[in-house]
Amino acid sequence: MSFVLSFLSAVFWGVLVLSVLVFVHEGGHYLASRICHVRATEFFLGLPCRIRLSRKSGKVGTEFGVTPLLLGGYTRICGMEGSADDLLAPALDIVMREGRVTAAEVARRLGVDVDRAYDLLGTLCDWAAIQPYYDSALGERPGQSDWPAAFETLARDANHLTEYDRGHDFSLPGSTAAGSPHDSGMSPDELLEHERSRTYLGVGFLRRVFMLFAGPLVNIALAFVLVTVAFMVQEYRYVPNVSTLGGVVEGSIAEEAGLEAGDTVTRVGEQGVDSWDGLVGALSPYLESGTDFELSYDRDGSEQTVLIDLPDGQATEELGVLSSVATYRLSLPEAVGATLDYTAQTASYVAQLIQPAHTMEVLDQSSSIVGISAMASEAASTGPFTLMVFAAAVSMSLGFMNLLPIPPFDGGKILIEVIQLFLRRPLSARTQGWLSYLGLAFIVFVFVIVLKNDVVRFVIG
Numbered sequence: 001m002s003f004v005l006s007f008l009s010a011v012f013w014g015v016l017v018l019s020v021l022v023f024v025h026e027g028g029h030y031l032a033s034r035i036c037h038v039r040a041t042e043f044f045l046g047l048p049c050r051i052r053l054s055r056k057s058g059k060v061g062t063e064f065g066v067t068p069l070l071l072g073g074y075t076r077i078c079g080m081e082g083s084a085d086d087l088l089a090p091a092l093d094i095v096m097r098e099g100r101v102t103a104a105e106v107a108r109r110l111g112v113d114v115d116r117a118y119d120l121l122g123t124l125c126d127w128a129a130i131q132p133y134y135d136s137a138l139g140e141r142p143g144q145s146d147w148p149a150a151f152e153t154l155a156r157d158a159n160h161l162t163e164y165d166r167g168h169d170f171s172l173p174g175s176t177a178a179g180s181p182h183d184s185g186m187s188p189d190e191l192l193e194h195e196r197s198r199t200y201l202g203v204g205f206l207r208r209v210f211m212l213f214a215g216p217l218v219n220i221a222l223a224f225v226l227v228t229v230a231f232m233v234q235e236y237r238y239v240p241n242v243s244t245l246g247g248v249v250e251g252s253i254a255e256e257a258g259l260e261a262g263d264t265v266t267r268v269g270e271q272g273v274d275s276w277d278g279l280v281g282a283l284s285p286y287l288e289s290g291t292d293f294e295l296s297y298d299r300d301g302s303e304q305t306v307l308i309d310l311p312d313g314q315a316t317e318e319l320g321v322l323s324s325v326a327t328y329r330l331s332l333p334e335a336v337g338a339t340l341d342y343t344a345q346t347a348s349y350v351a352q353l354i355q356p357a358h359t360m361e362v363l364d365q366s367s368s369i370v371g372i373s374a375m376a377s378e379a380a381s382t383g384p385f386t387l388m389v390f391a392a393a394v395s396m397s398l399g400f401m402n403l404l405p406i407p408p409f410d411g412g413k414i415l416i417e418v419i420q421l422f423l424r425r426p427l428s429a430r431t432q433g434w435l436s437y438l439g440l441a442f443i444v445f446v447f448v449i450v451l452k453n454d455v456v457r458f459v460i461g
Helices: 002-035 088-098 103-110 114-126 188-196 205-233 276-289 332-354 359-364 369-382 384-401 410-423 429-460
Strands: 040-045 053-056 063-066 073-077 100-102 130-133 150-153 236-238 245-248 264-268 293-299 302-308 321-323 326-328
Touching: 002 040, 002 073, 002 205, 002 369, 002 384, 088 100, 088 103, 088 114, 088 150, 088 188, 100 103, 103 114, 103 150, 114 130, 114 150, 205 332, 205 384, 205 410, 264 276, 332 359, 332 384, 359 429, 369 384, 369 429, 410 429
Parallel strands: 040 063
Antiparallel strands: 040 073, 053 063, 100 150, 130 150, 236 326, 245 321, 264 293, 293 302
C-alpha cells in the first residue's frame, strides 16, 4: 500500500509541477504573439485533446481552456508552418466573395484537385483568415479528425480585422458576420499580404525570434524570481568570530567551573581575548600541557574570574565550550547576486549537454520525468517552500534546455531563423524536416539515458 501511495504522490506532484511550468512556458509564447500583433487561436493547460473545457475570449478571440491530458500546455500561434502555394491568394478571394464555399467548389474554380484545395484552405484556417464550417446536417462537428466539406469567412469589422486581431470593433458600419461575403476593397494579393502580416511567418526576423525566445525567457524569469525570494527568506547559520559562549557541554570541565552560555570570555591566563579564534588559540597551550589557568569572563556586565582545574600533566582534548551561532538573511542585492551566479551555473551545465566531452557526464546527473516526479513528491512532503525551490530549479533547467540550438527546441528554431537570415531565403521544408529528425533523435537518446538512470535510482534502488 505504501508503494502505491508513493507512486500516486509522485505522479500527482510530477504532473502538477511539469504542467504548470510548461503552461508558463507556453504563456510566454502566447503573450509575445499578442505583443507582436500575431494571431493566436488557442491557449490551453494540458495537451491537445477532443475533450476540453474552454471559453473563447470576446476581446482577443483566443480560446482559453484545459484538457484532461495534464502533461503540459500549448498555444496555437497562427502561421508557424506556412505554405508558399501561389494559389493562396485566389483561394482566399473566393471564400471572401462567397462567404461560404465547399472545398470541391474551390478546387473546380481554381482548376486543381480537391486535395490541393484542402491544403490551401487548411493553410488559410491556420492563419485564422477563414474558418471551417461544420454542417450538422452532414454529421459534421468541431473536433472531428478531418476537414468539413465547406469553409467560411470570419466575422470582420470595417477595417477587415477579425476577432483575433487587436483593436477590432464589430460595431462599426461595414462589419460582416461569419459566413457572410466581405468586400475588402483590396486585390487578392493585397488581401493575402494583409492576412499574412498577422501570422508568425508574416512578421520580421526580430519579432519571430522574440516569440520563440519568450517561452524559455519566462521560465528563466520565473525561476530567477523564485530563487531570489528563496535566498532572501532562507536563514543562514554561521559562527561569528566572538568570544561569547554559545553553550557549555554537560559534565564538562567548563560546566564544573561554572561557565554558562552567554558568558563572554575576556582573558585566558595573562592573555586577553576578544574573538573565538583568539580564545581557541589562548586555550590550546593549557589544554595540551594539562596546566591549570585562570579564565575571566563577563556575565551580565559583571566581570568574574574562575580557576580552570585541568588533570595535572595530562593533555585535554576540549574544555567543553561551544561557539555562538548566529543567523543571517541576504539583502535583495545580495540575493540577486547569488541568483545570477546560480543562473550562470545552470546555463553552463545545460550547455555542456551538447559538448561531446561532457554529454554523458551531464546525462548521468540529470533526471527524466520519473526522477522529477519522485523529487517533486519528496519536496512537497517537506513543505511548500521546498517545493517552490524545486520547481524553480526545474523551471530554470527547462528554460535553458529549450534554448539549446537543437530542433525542435525553441533554440533550434531560432538557429533556423538565423541561418535563413544569412542565406536571405527560407530553408526548404525537406531541409528543416531533416534537421528536426536529427534533433529528435538526440532528444530520444537523452530521454532513454536519463530514464534508465532514474529507473536505477528511484525504482530499483
